[in-house]
Each structure stands twice: as structure tokens, then as C-alpha cells.
Amino acid sequence: MVLPSRTAPAFLRLAGHPLRWQLLAALAQSDLRVRELVALVGQPQNLVSYHLRLLRDGGLVTATRSSFDGRDSYYHLDLDRCARALADSGAALHPALRGDTPPPGRLPHLSVLFVCTGNSARSPIAEALLRRQAAGQVQVTSAGSHPAPRLHRHTVRVLADHFGVDVAAQRPRHLDTLTGHRFDYVITLCDKAREVGPGASDRTRLLHWSVPDPATVSDSAAAGYRTFIRTAADIDTRIRYLLPVLAVTYPRKVQP
Template sequence: MYHAGMASSGQAVLPPFVRLAAHEVRWRLLGELARSDLRVRELVTLVGEPQNLVSYHLRLLRSAGLVNARRSSFDGRDSYYHLDLERCVDALAAAGAALHPALRLLPPEPTLPARASAAPSVLFMCTGNSARSPIAEALLRHRVGSRAEVTSAGSHPKARLHPHAVRVLRQRYGIDIAGRRPRHLDTMTSRRFDYVISLCDKVREVCPDFDDHPQRLHWSIPDPGAISSDDAFDRTASEIDTRIRYLQPILFREVQP
């Protein structure tokens, strides 16, 4: 998709990612979506451009496969836009290789600090705290260990974890969360967090205020419990794990070993 070649005249052909990202508005949209899933009206405010212009550039980014959209589970008339970081990695690699073969670099694995003066604290939220947020909690803890303080909670916690969530973590990642129980968001409001990450559109609308003003991120991920199949939970866990991998450099970018 991002193959770069030469025009018949011998003139270099700009790689698609370079042509797309070189536009100021599109670059700003990519930057905002690299941080969090957002709705059009939020992007309009953040980039300070008219809605019709923002929508036009979003269509171009979607056509290139760099951005996708999902209907909001809170308001089906609305959509959340998400930057596909995996495709961006491929696109950047292709752009580098178009300049010189040695610049087709593989994405590095996240580097974790050997020690930190203060471990970043992260709260994951979804409505029931029975599937998406406990999966995210378990996967981040699995990847970074004690280098971060990780927990999860829900606005309307279920009585128990979804059995498919327990199954997918055990079978695919070797993580056992069978002994834990869903928690209520109200039990978290007195705690300090550096990052509060919502994984469903409904809980984003009711997230309580936290005194220390943590960074708020949103991942618009459908509830696999609405389908309740092995495949749905496998896809959800895979998407969350990908997002966790790209979250790690953000959590530790200001931490010195």
C-alpha cells in the first residue's frame, strides 16, 4: 500500500505517508489521535479548524488506512476516530526505505527503565469492570511488572469477571485473574493517578473528577460481552495488547533509569 517507486521521467514519487502527513491540519490530527480516540467535535476544538475541513482531512486519512472510526456505544449518532499505529509504523518504514534502504528500520521494543524514582500510576475504566478494563490492567502489569502501579474499576461493576476474559488471559498470555473481583469507580476517587484510561464510550461520560488532574486518555473498544464469543474476546484482548505496547513509551518517557 505504501510502496514508493519512480515516475517514468525519473522523478522521485513521494511516499503516500509523506504526502498525507506533510499537510499541517492532517499532521495535527495525527498527533491528537496518536494520544487518544476522539470525536470530530473534539478534534475541531483541538486543531482550531472548521468541522467541514476536519471531516475532509479525516476522510483522506481513513482512505489511506491510517485512521478508522467506530460508532459510539454511548451515542450511536456519533463516532470515535482512532489512529492505527501499526499502519503508521509500516508507512514510516516504507517512507524511510524510499529515501535509502538502510532507513527501513524495524520498530524497537519499548525500553523499560531499570528503576524509577516514582512508578507511574494507571487506572483503566469500563462500565462493568468485568472484561475490557481488567484485561488492560492484567496486560500492562504483565508487561511492566512493578515499574507501574496499575488498577481498574467500573461505573457499574458486575458481580464477577466475565469467564471469557479469564479464559483469554490464561490461554493466550499465561495470566490468571480468576481470583479478582470487579471494583467500583467510587473506591478510586481518593487515589492519585497519573493516567486515567477509559475503554468504553459510556464510562467516559461518567468518569469522576480526580484531585490530581491525571492525563485522560480514551480507547473506544466495543464490549466483547455483547457478543460473548471466544472470537470477540480474542480480538478485544489483541487490540488492547497492541494499545498497551504503544502506551509504554508514553508512561516512561519522562522516567530516567
């Protein structure tokens, strides 16, 4: 008989602390600022910051400066790394415990709205990729608080080249055109759009993904396109982890 190491895997040591587990659980749903995490867990800011630093040192959490207010930072949980660490931790106990996350199966009929400022890059990419991954089972829309005249050319290209999705005929939509519509989920991908606060009913679940605007890259066209590829890959990963959440969401009742 070969016993595993007496030392628990690093992920379990990090995640096993009650406060760190609370922080991980909160960041698994949405990118958040320190003060928001402080309010959620009900602990002093210096203690929250200390445990966030441990999670960052462990490679589970990253921080990015808010593009709306450079004094703020949004914390983001690397779910891919968590998935690998969980699989490795399971395998350390028994090889059969390593495995990929199963697909969510049939999804309930839900409506999801993605929001960014211009509705020309991040939110239309998210709209297209969720529609693709959900195979039409979810009603998906995107809009912007200050929509651009047209989709960014790299948005059209990256979706066509890497995901086989044609959005060439799509045009940015203003949030005002959705007044009166109700959504089960509203997901902002832009820090500025989140501060604007898209209107939502009490039953709407509000999430935030702090995704830097790929259109701000001012280098060569090739560098700009590579940035869009990375952004689309990030959003695609986030959506892959969103699907299991949608699968266990009870859809709201439509009012007669």
C-alpha cells in the same frame, strides 16, 4: 546510483499536510470525536471532516459508532499501520532506516487506572496486559462505574490461554473504592464510562480508548470467545504503544 521514486511515499504525502499532521498527533493519544478534534485544531468542522476522510481513505484512521450515543463516532488511529508505513517510508529513502521500535527501557514509577462500565472485560484485560508488559514497573488498577458481579469467563480464559496471566481470583472493583487515590493516567475503554467522567486531579492525564464491549456478542460461545481474542489483541497493541509514552512521562510528586 539508483535514485528513489520522485513521488514521496503515500504516508508522507498524507501526514505531511499541517492539518492532517495535527489530527494524527491528536489521535495518537486518544480516540476522539469530530467536535473534539475541531476544538483542538481550531479549524472549521467541514475542513476537519474532509481531512479525516482522506486519512480514512488512506487506511490510517478508522471510525466506530459510540456505544453511548449512536449519533456520534469516535476516530481511532491505526498505530500499527502507521509504524509499518513509517518503516516503509524510511526504507524508501535508505534500507537502514527500516527497523522495529526499541523497547522503552526502564519506566518511571507511575500509576495507571483503566476504567470501563462493568470492570469485567476490557479494563481488567488492560490492567493485566499493562502489568505484564511493564514487568511490574507501573502500578496498575482497573475499576468500573457499574461493576459486574464477576469477571466475564472469556476474560479469564483469553488472558490465561494467550498471555499466560491468571486472573481467576480477581473481582470487579467499583470506582467509588478509589476515591481519594491519585493516578498519573486514567484511561477509559468504554464510551459510556467516559461520559460518566471518572474523577481526576488536575495533574492526571486523561485518555480514552473506544473499544467495543466484547461481552455484547450474543452468538455462540465460540464466536464470543473469538471476539474476546480480538479485543485483547487490540488492547495489547494499544498498550505496546503506551509504554514509550509512559517512559518519557515525568512522574508526579507525591504530596507529603
